[in-house]
Amino acid sequence: MDSNCYDAIVIGGGPAGLTAGIYLSRAKIKTLILNEGVAGGQLILTHEIANYPGVENISGYKLANIMKKQAKSFGAEIKTISVHPQIETEGNLKKVVVGEQVYTAYTVILTPGGSPRMLGAKGEKELKGLGVSYCATCDGEFFTDKEIIVVGGGNSALEEAVSLSKYASKITLIHQFDHFQAFPAYVDEARSNPKINFIMETLVEEFAGDGKLEKVLLHNLKNGSKEWFNAEGAFVFIGYAPNTTFVEKLVTLNDRQEIVVNTDMETSVDGIFAAGDCIVKKYRQVTTAVGDATVAALAAAAKTWELKKH
């Protein structure tokens, strides 16, 4: 068999991709996992996981490494890629083109995950690492005794605002709506923290400073006014966008660019499955990604065997 011919190809190496790799390779299906960047996906961004059943407490990085080791131990191959793959169907086979490499398989499972959303505000890119940050665990201590803002209104924003209060002298949480999407417990904890203030119904339109962040331009959505607000740090936690651009012409996506799947996690294309944060769903957790991927892998395994018979 040609070295680039596999039974199944998994695209993405986060918890969903690694789970699919574990199930497929354990079922003796020759499996290739193509991954952009570090295996583990957003899992490695999580400092501590305390709600993964069977594991009392573990860092995301360690959990990702265990999953990767498991997948490899059952025979899955993991290859790092630096360009988006292109997928084509050719009879019973799927062709995955990555640069000059062409891989084939009977089935493909898409698990590309998502990426943290940037605000897209003026000055954001230029001041990344110079005051604008996306990771409280990584960069929090640089803001010791400084006045900072946190942008967002979901669980991450509220949780991280509380976590940053260990360092910053004052935190202003800025959110575009008049209510939070976060769970009430997170909101209550943030509201009871004396270091945290709130500015609601407001957008951050610009980051500015000379070599480092000094101020942000706030746009009040209620009265339309705009004013500069002094801040030495800005942490942006506004959710994740699915990494589905590379399949937008291949499979059906919804208006949020999430992949539409059926109960077997199969996409609109026969033999192409999807799982994890890239699919249409309400709750994005490591456990849900692992669950989706288990279903996708079992369904893909059945499909693979069926196609191999022909």
Add this chain to the structure above:
Amino acid sequence: MTLDTNLTHVSDANEWQKMISENENVIICCGRMGPMCIPVYDLMEDIESEYSHVKFADMLFDIPEAHVIRNAPEARGFMGLPFTMYYKNGKVVEATSSIQNEDQVRSILDAQFGQK
């Protein structure tokens, strides 16, 4: 103490001095095993073999002797890990703060050190 990567580790100021003085082109990524740093180590490992004229290394941000990078004038104002420093003939020619993608690292390597 060193980082858990496959890159060459710089573990103190003497090693750092030796590395930048004995190699014409050097990239050192100074950080922790955290989410913003790991992707940079990982991509450095991936592309290291393509840049045989550049020495690739890492340094743990939290060791006291990492002050040679933490307190470098070129890193003044940096507030995001990792600090990635590019040295040519012992002098800093470029420095970046926070996570970078492969294209960003490659473009600096190519611009500062050329392609081999």
